[in-house]
Amino acid sequence: MTLEEILFYIFAFGGIASALLVVTRRNPIIAAIYIIVNFFCLAGIYLTLHAQFIAVVQILVYAGAIMVLFVFVIMLLNLGDERSLRDGFSWKKVVAGGFGFGVLMELVYIFMIPSGMQTMEMTRATDIGTVEAIGRVLFTRFLFPFEVTSLLLTAAIVGAIVLAKKNLD
Amino acid sequence: MVPLQLYLILSAMMFIIGAVGVVTRRNAIIVFMSIELMLNSVNLTFVAFSAFLGDATGQVFVFFVMTVAAAEAAVGLAIVIALFRRKQTVNLDEINIMKW
Numbered sequence: 001m002t003l004e005e006i007l008f009y010i011f012a013f014g015g016i017a018s019a020l021l022v023v024t025r026r027n028p029i030i031a032a033i034y035i036i037v038n039f040f041c042l043a044g045i046y047l048t049l050h051a052q053f054i055a056v057v058q059i060l061v062y063a064g065a066i067m068v069l070f071v072f073v074i075m076l077l078n079l080g081d082e083r084s085l086r087d088g089f090s091w092k093k094v095v096a097g098g099f100g101f102g103v104l105m106e107l108v109y110i111f112m113i114p115s116g117m118q119t120m121e122m123t124r125a126t127d128i129g130t131v132e133a134i135g136r137v138l139f140t141r142f143l144f145p146f147e148v149t150s151l152l153l154t155a156a157i158v159g160a161i162v163l164a165k166k167n168l169d
Numbered sequence: 170m171v172p173l174q175l176y177l178i179l180s181a182m183m184f185i186i187g188a189v190g191v192v193t194r195r196n197a198i199i200v201f202m203s204i205e206l207m208l209n210s211v212n213l214t215f216v217a218f219s220a221f222l223g224d225a226t227g228q229v230f231v232f233f234v235m236t237v238a239a240a241e242a243a244v245g246l247a248i249v250i251a252l253f254r255r256k257q258t259v260n261l262d263e264i265n266i267m268k269w
Contacts, residue, residue: 093193097189100188138232
């Protein structure tokens with residue numbers, strides 16, 4: 001096994017384990033910590049795919065900015081180990097898990113169908129994930145979507161302030 | 170050399186875990202975290218195809234998905250705060266005013 005494969009399996013196992021822990025923990029703070037672990041594992045997988053820029057942005061934006069917002073809200077609302085939110089055994093969960101497993105098996109089956117995908121090789125070019133390459137595409141071909149993104153963020157800021165204001169009326 | 174299917178299967182597993190989390194959990198904030206898991210698994214698919222096809226477009230799309238996720242988290246958490254102020258709970262079973 002090459003180093004790349006070893007790293008992939010470590011990060012893949014860590015990612016799936018932490019994702020499972022996120023959806024099973026009762027305390028939201030613990031779930032938030034595990035989702036940060038999941039983001040770091042994903043950043044490692046992005047590095048094995050030579051996507052350096054995305055890996056760094058993943059940690060800065062997701063683990064840094066978005067999760068801080070989540071943890072801030074959890075602590076602001078003081079959502080400790082709420083008894084009223086305890087999820088016991090229910091058939092809803094069994095049915096949801098069964099459906100999920102079925103869809104997963106279907107997807108795995110589709111990915112395993114012999115097609116051009118199996119023989120596809122990762123490109124040897126390691127420079128498509130650099131800031132320079134991404135920036136060049138972002139500011140030429142995707143300039144208009146990039147500008148629309150700024151509009152979206154402005155709308156989100158205004159919406160968040162209006163929604164979280166003291167009196168909604 | 171890790172084949173493309175393994176990346177896709179990993180992504181599918183994380184997506185399903187997130188989807189089951191959205192359906193089964195009752196805490197609104199954990200539901201939001203499950204949505205983030207699903208968005209991240211889609212990002213992984215984009216980056217995997219980008220690396221295997223040698224095209225940066227997929228990574229630009231991930232950039233846009235991250236922007237949408239940031240906006241969604243900001244607005245969604247503001248909604249959770251507004252709901253908590255009204256109902257003193259984030260239990261989704263008790264927030265059923267729009268239920269038919």
